[in-house]
Every structure is written in C-alpha cells, then in structure tokens.
Amino acid sequence: MVKILSNNILSVEDLHVVFKTYLGTVHALNGVYLEVGRGEAVGLVGETGCGKSTLGLSIVRLLDESAEIVRGKIFFNNESILEKSTDEMREIRMKYISLIFQDPTAALNPVYRVGDQIVEALQMSKGLKKVEAIEESAKILSMLGIPESKKVMEQYPHELSGGMRQRVMIAIALSKNPLLLIADEPTSNLDVTIQAQILELISELRRNTRMSLLLITHDMGIVAQVCEKVAVMYAGQVIEFGPVRAVFKNPIHPYTRGLLKVANLIGEKSRLESIQGTIPDLRHLPPGCLFSSRCPHSFSKCVQIRPYSILVDNHRSVACWLVEDKVRYCL
C-alpha cells in the first residue's frame, strides 16, 4: 500500500483503543482522526475521560497493559508507528518524540538526582559522553531559566518546587530536539504565574526549533494562547478539528459550542453555563452519535447512526449530522 507523503509530522486515522477491566471492556478511543503539521501546534481539548491522554500515549505506544489498540493507523513522519518493531519504536522515542506529563512529581524518578535523569536522556539521544552530557544539561537548564543549574542538578525531585520539576521535565523532553512534543496538561498542576511562565517557555522553544506540538489540555484559554489548530475530543472521538481562530469564532459542533460557552470565550459573558448530562457509559456505546444524549439539537438520525468527520471547508472537519444537512442545504 502506497501512502502519499504528506507534510504532516503526525496523522492518526480511525484509531480505536479499548481497556480491559474487571467490569468489562471500556471503549476509550472510538475512531480518532487527527493531523499535526510540521512545526504546527495543535491543542487537544475535551473533558476528563474523553481519551485525550490515551491518544497521547497511543502515539508513542506506551499504553498500559490493560489497553489494546484494536484498529486504526498512526503515522509519524510518514512511517506507520503501529508496524514498528520494539527496537524501531525505541529509536523513535529516543530521538524524535518527547512526552511531558501533567504531574512532574510522578514523572521524575524519585530515587535519582534530577541531573542524572537529564544526563541519561542526553546520553541516549545524542550519544554524549557523561562529562559532555553534564555540561549540556546544565546549559539546557539555564536556558530554561534555572539559575545555579549545577546545584539544581544535584538535588532530588522532592527537593524542588512544582515549577522547577516541570522545567526539569521539559529539559528531559527537549534534550533530544524532538520533532514532536506531546505535552499532557503540562501546567494544570502548577499555580497561575508558573503556568504562564511554562507556557511562554514552550511557545518560545517552538518558535526557535520548528518542533511540532500536541498540547493536551482542558483549558480553552491555553489553546488560544499557544496553538494554531484545535481538536475537540468527546467520548473517544475528535468531533471537531480546525484552526483555533475559526473554531473558536464559529464553533459548529454543539459540543464545541457548549465547551466554549462554559469557558466563557463566546456568547454572553455574564453567566457560567454547563453542558447538561454526562459522558455515555464507554462500556456500552450507543449506536448513534455519542453526544446525542446531551445534544439539544439531536434528531432521529443522531440516535441511529454515528456521524463521521465531514470536511467543512478546506481546513475544518466536524463529526455531526447537523452539518451534513447544512452542507446539503447549501448545495
């Protein structure tokens, strides 16, 4: 099968992931489509439990053992990730993709000094000798705005503040000059001022390195600030995808609209609204649109058939039957 080389660093097609639990099979991802262009920053937003983190971990194939990728394709740099051998995958993780987690406390090994952890990453990705790696990591840390970087390197994770720890995590992530950085809620555990600093840091690095970014978050404000494109996830599907400005200005999917209203980014800014209802039971998926039970506009087709992504204009796609009707209507 020939795949036309695209300009995307990452593309995910029809990805299905399930978790096997005591209480049955949980359908965490239900046909995800996503594209990240070279040098592009894409925000992945959605409520807790919508599968954002699962998607992030699927891309680097680090899902827990209870998870299984049932179907779908993931292309990184035009190569199929799911067909890679363990060693090839190791190489990709070593040199091309980095991952930052929500909780830097959990993401750093508690029993090793932070310096050793950065040095290890540098030794792996760039093949540096230990002495060179120590110099290099000190350099990276001071670049990230850490004064007395040599001293910080001597400390254990628990001796650092949350913001510092996240900087160390970023240092580890950046040590390899990745083509793609996947940041899973990198700031949600930090207080607001630190949050702004870290985000600014990530944006700046992106400008300097042409690295692509997949930013997982539930904060629409952060997406608006950092990203060019946004993908809205709901119950394991990307239900709306497009340029941030276009989507935020004119959200098409009822869920996106609701989400933006909650975030107070559109509509009358007077009172806080919330979307009625909860995510459907992911163990027993209904046949129709997964949002139909909460959707104020749902009609009979929504309950019967699951909508697929429809290209709205050249840059946007939406998975909603309302749109299909509109498109047809326009024709």
Add this chain to the structure above:
Amino acid sequence: MGLLYYILKRIFFGILVIFGVLTLTFLITKIIPQNPVAVWLGLEGMQYPELVKQVTELWKLDRPIWEQYIYYVGNVLRGDFGRSSWSRGPVIADLAARFPATVELSIFAFLIAMSIAIPTGILSAVYRDKPIDHFSRILSVVGISGPSFWWGIIFLYIFYLQLGFAGSGRIGEGMSPPITVTGFYLIDSLIEGRLDKFIDVLSHIFLPALTLGIGATGFTSRLTRSALLEVLRKDYIKTARMKGLRERVVIYRHALRNALIAPVTYMGLLFGSMLGGSVFVETVFTWRGMGQYIVTAIFASDYPALLATTLVIAIIYSVANIIVDLLYTVIDPRVRVG
C-alpha cells in the same frame, strides 16, 4: 543534618519502645497467678516463714510497685534476668548459649528467604502471566498458607527420614561444636579453620532456615511482584521509556530500586517473623535456641525463663527494626527530609 537528626530520632524512639516492652513484661510478671517465691522455694521451702520472708525481701517483693519496677529495670539493664526455676541457674547463662543459635538461624533464614523471594518476585513481574509467574505465585501462596511447623515436619520426613540429609541439631553427632568465639557456628567453624565443620553446620542449618523463612519467602515474592508491577505503571517509567532506554535498563535501573522500597519496609517485620517462628521451627528441628528454650520453659512452668526469653527476643526485634529503618533512608532519599 536532616539525616543525622532522623537517625538520632529513630534510635531514641527505638529505646523508648524497648522501655515500653520492659514495662509490659514487668506488668505481666505482676499479673501472673503464681507466687515466684513459692515457685523458687517449692512446697517444702514454703513451710519456713523465715526463708519466705528472706527471699521476699531479697527480691523486693514487699516494696511498693514502682520500686519493684525500678529494681526490675535495673536488673534487666545489668543483664540479670533472674534464675530459672527449673534449672535453678541464672537465665542469662542459658540465654547466652541459645541467643547466637537463634540469631544465626534467623539471619540465615532471612538471607535464604530474600535471595529466593526477590528474584522470583522480579521474574514473576517481568514475565507476568507466563508459566514462571503462575508457578512462583502458586508456590508463594501455598507456602504462606501452611504453618511453619508443618512444613518443617514435611521437610524432615522427605529430606531427613527418606533422603538422609542432616536433620536435627546444629552440628552432626560425631563432631564437636566449634570453639566459641561469636557463638555463630558458621563463623566459629571458619575461625577455627575447619572447613569440614563449616560444611556440616551449613548442612544442618539449611533445612530449618528454609522452613523458618518459608512464610517470609512467599510474602516477599508476592510483595516484590506487585510492587514492581505497580511501579512499572508509573509516569516516571514512561519518562524512562521515552528516553529510548532498553527494557532491561528501564526495569533494573528505574523500576527496581523504587519497587524494592516495599520489601525493605517489611524487612524488619519479616525478621521478626523469623524470631517468632523460631519457637516452632527450633522445636521441630531440636535446634537448641531461644525458641526451643521458650517451649521447654512452658512445659516446666518456668516463668522467669519464659519472660526473659520473650523480652530478649523483643529487644532483638526492636534493634533489627532500627537497623532496617536506617537502611531504608539509604534506599529512599525522600525519607531523609522527614
């Protein structure tokens, strides 16, 4: 600074607990429904009021209870645990011979248990749901579920009675015990330079040690397995994998040290289970240690011996716990601040 403070605090606390233990044993001597003077003098001796009075005063049993307590603590601190009402000699003399026997057996059992349990636990976690995992899990859970004295009997039957391995005692009947330096036969035989004795002692200690450690082995193996599996799900393991490290390096450098924190926290408890289990295992293997001494004391109604031995075992255990806690600070840097 923080580390030193922690160590001193831990030692102080340990001493406090030992005093608590002393107090508890003292209280037990007070509620024993038996007159120590009567035990000591026997029915005949009790007929002489002069003698009774003399002994009562000698042991300060006529003084108020707090004075008796101070007297008791003072005696114990001097190593005077009273006289065995059965052998009539000082208990400390009996214990001196038996103390190394039990400690040697317990330490050896502990080492065997750990050197079996930790590798099998790791293998079990790494090859999860593979045959080796099932095998070691079944073995662990069955091992835990049987009483040690029963396993001892089974081992005796198979290895001693059927296969002719060394069965009971600390050393073969034809051999004289090594010259006492430390009291540990394994060490003393080496000091004496008698390799044949060393091997003989080793062959004698192996079965009882295996028996004594069987519960701890099963427990630790399960604990290591679940701790390692738990750690392997952590984010920092994902971070390590994102560095492109080989699976072996991820497990042995990043996961194992964190996973071993769990068994290390239980090591004190496990060593304690060896000391406690010695009561059964020493009885089954006629191992002349403190555990067997306790059982003998029970059958002879020898309260001073029983109390003193229990107290000494509790003190050894407290000291072992302090050592384990200090070891813990080495393996887990997070403890050093708190």
Add this chain to the structure above:
Amino acid sequence: MKFDKDSPRIRELKLTLYVIRKSKMAMVSICVLLFFFTIAILAPVLSPYDPTEVHPAEIFMPPSSKYPLGTDYLGRDNLSRILYGARYSMFASLLVVVLTVLIGMPIGAVSGYLGGKVDETLMRITDIILSFPGITLALLLAYVMGRGIFSAALALSLTGWTSMARIVRGVVLSEKGKDYVIAARLIGKNDFQILFGEIMPNCMYPVIIQAVMMMGTVIISLAGLSFIGVGVQPPEPDWGVIIAEGRQYLLEYPWLSILPGILMITVVLSYNLVGDRLRDALDPRLRGELAAK
C-alpha cells in the same frame, strides 16, 4: 447510613459482589470454606466414633471399613479426630477475628478521631505490642491465662487488635476533615454521632478485608499454640495437636501429621484467595476507573 436503592454504599456492595462472582477462584474458595464450616458443624453427626475414645487393642490400624482413615497411637479414630478438629480451626479463628474487630475498631476510631495525647498514647501501646515478634507475646499471655483454647484465642485477640486499630485509625484520620463531617457538625450532631454514624461506615470495607486476610494467620497461629501445648489440650482433637502427636511417629505413620496440615492449607489458602480478590475488587484503580483516563 441509608439503605435506599441508589445509595453509593449499596452500589459499591453490588459491584464488589459482582467482581467476586466473576472470579472462579474466589467462588471455589468460598465453596471450600462453606464445606469446612459444614463439616465443623456436623462433626458429631459425621464422625463414626467419639474422637477421644481409645481402642487399646487397635492402635495404628490402617484404613479399613471400620476406621476409614485408620487409628492413631491410642487407637483413636483418625477420621473422627480430624472432623472434630475442624471445629477448633473454623470457629475459634472466627471468634478471634470477631474479638479483634471488637477491640481494635473502637480503639482505632477514638484514637484517630480525638488525636492528640489520646492518639499518641494508644499508638505507643500498639507499638509496644507490635515489638513482640510473631506470636511470642500471644504465647506468653496464653500461658499466663492458663492453657486452653479460650485463653489461646483471647491471647491472639489481645495482641491482634493492633493491626485492626491502625487501619481504622487511618480511615478515620483521612475522613474526619471531609466536608460531610463538617456538615454533620454544623447541623448539631455530637462527636459520638459523627464518629459512629458518619465516619465509621467508611471503615466497613477495609475492616472486612483485613478480617478476611487475618483469618488465615489466626488459624495458623491457633494451631501453632496447640502444637506448642498452650492451646487446645490433648486429648481434645485439634489439627495442631494431631500434627504434634503424629510427629512422634513420623517415620512409620507420616500421614497422621501430613493430612491435617493439608486440610489447614486448604482452608487458609481459601481465606487468602477470597481476601486477595476482595482487596482487588475494592481497589478502584484495578476495578474499572481506568475509563477516567
């Protein structure tokens, strides 16, 4: 505690039962335990002989239709002794665990709820009790109270409550700062009502798990005390006693010692398997909250 249909606690219970039912191993274990309880209850009906009745002319008889499992060194019927022995292992252990809960739960609750000096004192007492390794303290207490199954059981309870107290204390400590407790105080409930009406129901599952996990250890400890000679007194038939008696004739008649041990392993193993499954079932991460990711 409300017991309406949608109460989270009822849902929790249903979920737990569901998870346990799904495990064949746990179900088999429960059946094994029920089987042994039945044997223990029906021992007088099932036993062909009085377990202490000696037949001096028929010692060490091999299994036959008259003595299905043969006789021991006094010519007593082995089958009857083993059936009666189940009574001590099954019921005395239950008694110990119930006593442990009855002693440990209130102490842990009060300790955690009141905190301060009371907590400090009670916890130091548990420290001291826990400073005696294994069953050494229980052995001492059992002996002081006089040999016999009741003092053995009491001794194990008097030393075993500490673990129960610590678990309950932990739960109370983590619950007492929560909103619903503050709410209960605001509507004027007193400490007693708050502690036992609001907080303690949260201890139910941890206590049940700990109780089931303890059963195995207690059975082994009781048998151990009998083996040493401070528990069940001969000629009464306890599995520990039978093992101890059989030990004298190990070379010629190993089965006298081996069989009670195998039965004990079966029971203890069943308790442990049920306990493991129960613990897993109540672990939210293992159960199915994975969907939250």
